[in-house]
Amino acid sequence: MTDKQNSLFVFIEENNNDINLSVNIGKIHLENPVIMCSGTFGYGEEYGQFYNTALLGAVTTKSYSLKPEKGNPPPRICETPAGLLNSIGLQNDGIDCFIKKHFPEAERRGIKLILSLFGSDMDEFSELAYKVSEIKDKIVAIELNLSCPNVKEGGIAFSSVPADIKKIVRSVKRILKIPVIAKLSPNQHNLIEAAVAAEKGGAEAISIINTVVGMSVDIETFKPRLANVTGGLSGPAIKPIALAKVYSLAKEKILPVIGMGGIFSVEDALEFLIAGASAVGIGTANFIKYDIGVTIIDGLREYLKRRKIHDINEIIGRLEV
Amino acid sequence: MTDKQNSLFVFIEENNNDINLSVNIGKIHLENPVIMCSGTFGYGEEYGQFYNTALLGAVTTKSYSLKPEKGNPPPRICETPAGLLNSIGLQNDGIDCFIKKHFPEAERRGIKLILSLFGSDMDEFSELAYKVSEIKDKIVAIELNLSCPNVKEGGIAFSSVPADIKKIVRSVKRILKIPVIAKLSPNQHNLIEAAVAAEKGGAEAISIINTVVGMSVDIETFKPRLANVTGGLSGPAIKPIALAKVYSLAKEKILPVIGMGGIFSVEDALEFLIAGASAVGIGTANFIKYDIGVTIIDGLREYLKRRKIHDINEIIGRLEV
Amino acid sequence: MKLLNGEIISNERYSEYLYKMVIFSPYICREARPGQFVNIRCAPEGIYDPLLRRPFSIFDIEEKFNVFSILYSVKGRGTEFMSHLEKGDLIDFIGPLGNYIDLAGTKNNVLLIGGGIGIAPLYLLAKQAVVMKKNVFFAAGFKDKSYQKWEDDLIELKIDYTIYTEDGSIGSKGMICDYIRSNIKLFNGYDVYCCGPKEMLKTIQNIYTKSSNRVSVLLEEKMACGVGVCNGCVVKVKHVKGEFRYKRICKDGPTFDIREVIFD
Amino acid sequence: MKLLNGEIISNERYSEYLYKMVIFSPYICREARPGQFVNIRCAPEGIYDPLLRRPFSIFDIEEKFNVFSILYSVKGRGTEFMSHLEKGDLIDFIGPLGNYIDLAGTKNNVLLIGGGIGIAPLYLLAKQAVVMKKNVFFAAGFKDKSYQKWEDDLIELKIDYTIYTEDGSIGSKGMICDYIRSNIKLFNGYDVYCCGPKEMLKTIQNIYTKSSNRVSVLLEEKMACGVGVCNGCVVKVKHVKGEFRYKRICKDGPTFDIREVIFD
Numbered sequence A, B: 001m002t003d004k005q006n007s008l009f010v011f012i013e014e015n016n017n018d019i020n021l022s023v024n025i026g027k028i029h030l031e032n033p034v035i036m037c038s039g040t041f042g043y044g045e046e047y048g049q050f051y052n053t054a055l056l057g058a059v060t061t062k063s064y065s066l067k068p069e070k071g072n073p074p075p076r077i078c079e080t081p082a083g084l085l086n087s088i089g090l091q092n093d094g095i096d097c098f099i100k101k102h103f104p105e106a107e108r109r110g111i112k113l114i115l116s117l118f119g120s121d122m123d124e125f126s127e128l129a130y131k132v133s134e135i136k137d138k139i140v141a142i143e144l145n146l147s148c149p150n151v152k153e154g155g156i157a158f159s160s161v162p163a164d165i166k167k168i169v170r171s172v173k174r175i176l177k178i179p180v181i182a183k184l185s186p187n188q189h190n191l192i193e194a195a196v197a198a199e200k201g202g203a204e205a206i207s208i209i210n211t212v213v214g215m216s217v218d219i220e221t222f223k224p225r226l227a228n229v230t231g232g233l234s235g236p237a238i239k240p241i242a243l244a245k246v247y248s249l250a251k252e253k254i255l256p257v258i259g260m261g262g263i264f265s266v267e268d269a270l271e272f273l274i275a276g277a278s279a280v281g282i283g284t285a286n287f288i289k290y291d292i293g294v295t296i297i298d299g300l301r302e303y304l305k306r307r308k309i310h311d312i313n314e315i316i317g318r319l320e321v
Numbered sequence C, D: 001m002k003l004l005n006g007e008i009i010s011n012e013r014y015s016e017y018l019y020k021m022v023i024f025s026p027y028i029c030r031e032a033r034p035g036q037f038v039n040i041r042c043a044p045e046g047i048y049d050p051l052l053r054r055p056f057s058i059f060d061i062e063e064k065f066n067v068f069s070i071l072y073s074v075k076g077r078g079t080e081f082m083s084h085l086e087k088g089d090l091i092d093f094i095g096p097l098g099n100y101i102d103l104a105g106t107k108n109n110v111l112l113i114g115g116g117i118g119i120a121p122l123y124l125l126a127k128q129a130v131v132m133k134k135n136v137f138f139a140a141g142f143k144d145k146s147y148q149k150w151e152d153d154l155i156e157l158k159i160d161y162t163i164y165t166e167d168g169s170i171g172s173k174g175m176i177c178d179y180i181r182s183n184i185k186l187f188n189g190y191d192v193y194c195c196g197p198k199e200m201l202k203t204i205q206n207i208y209t210k211s212s213n214r215v216s217v218l219l220e221e222k223m224a225c226g227v228g229v230c231n232g233c234v235v236k237v238k239h240v241k242g243e244f245r246y247k248r249i250c251k252d253g254p255t256f257d258i259r260e261v262i263f264d
């Protein structure tokens, strides 16, 4: 970090084209560092009505499993102070449906896709990878959801054990040979070990954070507000937590980090980049600020222009501690 | 829990005196379940101007160490969405000053004190316990702060190791022979094991949660907003997280749980009680709602009256899952 | 659908907790149809508590003034915020959302059953049915007289209606479902649309189990996105072979065939 | 100190980002003294974003009307919220907080140096000094003419003053610290009180290193509780043997001897 800190900013003319927003996350090249988080964005049908979703750095799909998943019973949503609790429970149409139906739609719209996969055991991850083979050259990367808090209680799935993480990443990587991102949980204490394991397995980057285990109670009925009792907390409430996790992992320089958790504005996105994230994920904000994707891309450009910084990479990890 | 669920509520007359707010947390008897959290309340001088602080179930002191602690450099405070980040760093006057100065003041005001202790190693905890001997019969309990995120990076202090927790609790208990509460960290993954260790050491109850590790960045200066880089997140933002932790621990029935984290209203307090907390701690709310202590005590009474519930103990752990 | 910032033309108090907000929006007037809703942001820019938008049915459209309105009842923090907005303030909303109800090709007789704030989406439906020269009957049930002023709106439509209140303070005393049950024959051959509290909807489902009427229900559930991407707002519906599956109220609904819905 | 709910008498815009809010409060009028502040809640009841209260110096007290005022500059979300409040609205605050400045037994000559919004706490001090028949000189420095209207308030006090602005748009052009430095002899034997941006305070500390004037400084730091219990708002001050220690601005201050403060 010190060499970056000492480098002088390159002064530039007032010209958008002179500003570089593109980033490399390991071997993943993105036109800009703005990624839509898994489970919070469609394939263009909805958000395409607000802006050109092909302009996004990438869009991560909902996590797909081998078979369609019904998901958890409602209520699945509960608002908390500056936060959202959800217990969707990975409802999805199954990987086959994705490949047949959603993928062509996204492709048609020119969306850069990161495909999120979720398996309940090692074999499921491999099977998923085989299925994906036919479209593998048309997607940006695979993201492995190793961290959903809504499937095992407490959010500690089998996939949080470092040795398992390494095996899962390796097997998927071996089959697909495209970049693999490991999405880890803020609920797991061994974040560093988990990242090292992912790196050893051949991952290209780490996505953090998934939602934080949370809960809410209806004091009139004595029932939990989510039918599933606990859920995952997202939104502005968790931003400081996410930022601390991103910083603590990014400074270890194990793998590039895609940072997410409560990003609702360009200022929030900049906090993550400065703290060390190579790219940022926008999740819950999509539900409230429908045009947040393009707002942040434009905002990053404006910020760099104002600060006379030529290249977004100059601010990544630039935190002065 | 099932026997409680099936029991019928006792119908009562509209009379305050008929409503029981007192709780037993193991051997600790409190007139009501409202406790002020460590580090967020004085000894009556300040809050005594708003209400009679002797009415509170108990007041937990700032965590005291053997020697006075300067604490961390400023800025120590940063506001986040519905949250507060702090990096006070356990600034305190030292246990001697507490015993000589603050304790008599609190005693004069009739405040029921829980004395919070913080040691940087095993010996310090024992030495602290010896010092406390002279006032031990005049305090309600000792709380051991095994969880401050502002002293070791990442909040994982030596005191998060279950074996250490057992030793610390045991040594303090052996010296003082009064109830000991272990305050644990939400940043530690092995909450259950830690609680079991505390129980084996002879603890009376568990306090959770302490603040969650968080961070914030100033995008203009590239500096962290807290001089200490990371800090502890408290306030409404963490309420769902705290509630999930309290529920997950309380249902194991290892030890009674004192639940805290983001309680700002009587409704919030009720959520924790229903989820299984035997008492609740109010922290950050004291900074915004100066009369929150008495507001919650009154509010609990009103709620029980309205719901025609005779005894607060009837709602503790009554969550219907 | 579009993300819009509309000027508030009025925010009238109908009764203690009931308000009608009129918003300027040529786009909504042009695009929206009965059964659709808007999703409103209930905090100033940059404030994240309350966080989520709130969904409200489009209550009325007055094309000649380029305004639409919502009728809302103050329940919690979001609607409390809305109740403090004033003429001239801007309101951030998205719409129209959800599937609309297509009256073309439906029966000529329409029965609307609304309970409480459930009357909100049915009003525009009634209005359109009148335009299409259908025979409309509006059966509304309330707790008390808080919807009294709404009756004036209803009268403007010049349709037949009946109002029941639990305390008898306006209309007849009693439950609207009992009225429907007793008069079920009267509405033979009507297409039915209902909206209201879950208990009422369950009762209506029961009443119509064996009838051949087409019965549609407008449902509510907590929503996060409102546009179909989060799967937050699901309802259980019947699927093949005695199975069930989840449908999204915001995108697959909010109107469903009452016979496919599984109320728990 | 008390937790109060005061009615807003006016909330006048002085310039683009500068407002004066007048609040009815017999209690504050009776109890507050110069140098003290109030801690204001900047969100409606039940809304937790923004979460913390905001501290504001008591700018003026008009005992005959039972009102006090604050002069505030809109910086972020809290002050933005305040700027939208209107006459008749209630505001939730606590006060008076902090130590007051006791002018009894101080020199007869008082020099007040305010930079930007730092003039706010000094105004009431000036007013009281006038009442005590002291000789007061007010030296104020601003970026531009946004404090023009404040000059009218100042004129009412009938004291000597000078205003410097960086762009020369009102008063003389230049920095107030340069004025003080050049005229240091003029204010020999004055008690000095200053408040403003940290850089300015550092400069004043330098200017007065070797002088014998009593120099007091009013400090700011982020606050959580405002009443002395959280240790959030500390400033480094000199302690015995070259050591330092932390003092709380809200309770041990906000006024300090400038020579004890360690600016980093």
Ligand SMILES: Cc1cc2nc3c(=O)[nH]c(=O)nc-3n(C[C@H](O)[C@H](O)[C@H](O)COP(=O)(O)OP(=O)(O)OC[C@H]3O[C@@H](n4cnc5c(N)ncnc54)[C@H](O)[C@@H]3O)c2cc1C
Binding pocket: A079, C037, C050, C052, C053, C054, C055, C056, C057, C058, C070, C071, C072, C073, C074, C075, C076, C077, C078, C079, C080, C117, C120, C121, C219, C220, C221, C222, C223, C254
């Ligand atoms: C499709 C649809 C149309 C609606 N149309 C209307 C209408 O025309 N008029 C009207 O008054 N109300 C309508 N509602 C209900 C309205 O959205 C809620 O009353 C409102 O969201 C309550 O917000 P609050 O902040 O005041 O309450 P709070 O209780 O503070 O809300 C907390 C959370 O619960 C959600 N919530 C609370 N009640 C409901 C509910 N009944 N349905 C769905 N989510 C809820 C809120 O959106 C929010 O996320 C409709 C709901 C849906 C789903």
Ligand SMILES: Cc1cc2nc3c(=O)[nH]c(=O)nc-3n(C[C@H](O)[C@H](O)[C@H](O)COP(=O)(O)OP(=O)(O)OC[C@H]3O[C@@H](n4cnc5c(N)ncnc54)[C@H](O)[C@@H]3O)c2cc1C
Binding pocket: B079, D037, D050, D052, D053, D054, D055, D056, D057, D058, D070, D071, D072, D073, D074, D075, D076, D077, D078, D079, D080, D117, D120, D121, D219, D220, D221, D222, D223, D254
């Ligand atoms: C003792 C004292 C007296 C003050 N008197 C005045 C006054 O008379 N007039 C006036 O305009 N301002 C005064 N200030 C500064 C004022 O409190 C801040 O400008 C205000 O809190 C900004 O809030 P915001 O929400 O608009 O800004 P934001 O930047 O959104 O605030 C974010 C957080 O930072 C804190 N903060 C921001 N700026 C400051 C600051 N300068 N000092 C302390 N905390 C800050 C806020 O309280 C809040 O917690 C005083 C500060 C202190 C400590």
Ligand SMILES: Cc1cc2nc3c(=O)[nH]c(=O)nc-3n(C[C@H](O)[C@H](O)[C@H](O)COP(=O)(O)O)c2cc1C
Binding pocket: A037, A038, A039, A040, A062, A063, A084, A086, A088, A090, A116, A145, A148, A183, A209, A210, A211, A233, A234, A235, A236, A238, A260, A261, A262, A263, A281, A282, A283, A284, A285, C224, C230, C232
């Ligand atoms: C409704 C909802 C559904 C989600 N579904 C998934 C999912 O399928 N797979 C996944 O890896 N993360 C999922 N997430 C987590 C998000 O991708 C993201 O990590 C998290 O919400 C934090 O970011 P945010 O605060 O910006 O929302 C989901 C989050 C929400 C709110």
Ligand SMILES: Cc1cc2nc3c(=O)[nH]c(=O)nc-3n(C[C@H](O)[C@H](O)[C@H](O)COP(=O)(O)O)c2cc1C
Binding pocket: B037, B038, B039, B040, B062, B063, B084, B086, B088, B090, B116, B145, B148, B183, B209, B210, B211, B233, B234, B235, B236, B238, B260, B261, B262, B263, B281, B282, B283, B284, B285, D224, D230, D232
């Ligand atoms: C300013 C501040 C200081 C604190 N100091 C201590 C402390 O000394 N010892 C301790 O055990 N917890 C300390 N805490 C944690 C609180 O006791 C409490 O566990 C936490 O803030 C969560 O509750 P809340 O959200 O209600 O504040 C502190 C919290 C704050 C905000």
Ligand code: FES
Binding pocket: C222, C223, C224, C225, C226, C227, C228, C229, C230, C231, C232, C233, C234, C248, C249, C250, C251
């Ligand atoms: S609210 Fe998101 S799918 Fe309906």
Ligand code: FES
Binding pocket: D222, D223, D224, D225, D226, D227, D228, D229, D230, D231, D232, D233, D234, D248, D249, D250, D251
């Ligand atoms: S703000 Fe809490 S001690 Fe000053």
